[in-house]
Amino acid sequence: MTLAEENYLKAIYHLEQQFKNGVSTNALAEEMNTKASSATDMVKKLADKNMLTHIPYQGATLSEAGRICAVKVIRRHRLWEVFLVEKLNFSWDEVHEVAEHLEHINSDKLVDELDAFLGYPTYDPHGDPIPDKEGKFTYIEKIVLAKSEVGATYKCIGVDDTSSKFLKYLDSNNIGLGTIIKVIHKEPFDNSLKLALGDSEIVVSQSVAKNLYLKKI
Amino acid sequence: MTLAEENYLKAIYHLEQQFKNGVSTNALAEEMNTKASSATDMVKKLADKNMLTHIPYQGATLSEAGRICAVKVIRRHRLWEVFLVEKLNFSWDEVHEVAEHLEHINSDKLVDELDAFLGYPTYDPHGDPIPDKEGKFTYIEKIVLAKSEVGATYKCIGVDDTSSKFLKYLDSNNIGLGTIIKVIHKEPFDNSLKLALGDSEIVVSQSVAKNLYLKKI
């Protein structure tokens, strides 16, 4: 698999969670920051290689081989993200870009030794699960903050948006993985939320609330 | 710099040690495992980018910018080789191939944090010096085994050939960096050498002797 092919497979894999009956050309092009015609070209190539099935005008669906390849790339990406944070003093908003490159280095020994060196981590710095050598994820139930209950207490376990902008916003509000959050009030007007973090209170907008994952405690 | 450009710059840098007055197209093509016409194409492109000067039919010479770029790639390569050996249980004959990929990930933070994480190593697993952040090498005098004196004692400090085949040969004869070697006899017929390693004696051919670097002790 070339670098471009791996990136497309990963994108299709992620989009399949959202578009269950085939990933559309436009959605794929947008995810890849390319044009629809480029997405069509690549989808055809990946179909030729039996990494996915493509019904023209209908969308693409990963084959088992395609899924395996995508999961391998995701495993590498997330392991490197852990490495960068745990060993090289990167913050969670700095790792993604570098991991986008590291994820394409395809050496089983490298990845498996890295996994062992890191102590077989199961989650990356953004709370995303890391598939094991066999491609198995440890799935955990997560609730999005926007759908939380007023009065309940939660632990922050993940983010949806992993952009540097959003992560820095969270940093500046002292929200990170493991942070305990109590929902104080939900404002019906704009769906903003008042949260208690330890002894301080903050207000977050709906767009923040839609990107933060929690576990009830 | 693209991946291909970086690899050419590195190759030219290495060849310049040997061909002081300009690297020839043929030598470059051979080093890069491409054809002379491809080397010409790339040399022209790198000349356009002011990474080197090229006199047609005469050869290529790195500019200061080209040298800096090449040294950066070499720094990354050698730091990753140290990482693989020290942290991920790679042996010295396994690291080169993976490092060929890792060396192209261009992030100052990544490289400098890796350097710090490894404790600012000055030599890679093959005894080659690692340039620092400013591109400075710590140069050490080395003697090739083929030119050693009979009766003298040396420490092994490097290898010229870093192929897996040669390194595995050294492993199987218990020769590694730091090994103490006494030269017992030089056979005039084929220039083979009898060496004392601790309490055992071995005979090595001239081609081995030309690829092992020593320091007199």
Next chain:
DNA sequence: ACATATTTTTAGCTTTGCCTAAAATTTTAA
């Protein structure tokens, strides 16, 4: 139902980095 809008594909071009074959230049050696 049908015209319009949207999505997807096709056609044709570009750039990068490689190739082969032919032409140009330099080197070597008679």
Next chain:
DNA sequence: TTAAAATTTTAGGCAAAGCTAAAAATATGT
């Protein structure tokens, strides 16, 4: 000094991965 040999460059192509513009197919709204 020249002819042959070796080296280097040029010319012309190819495949990957992108693009724009046009054509084809599908979806939508009245």
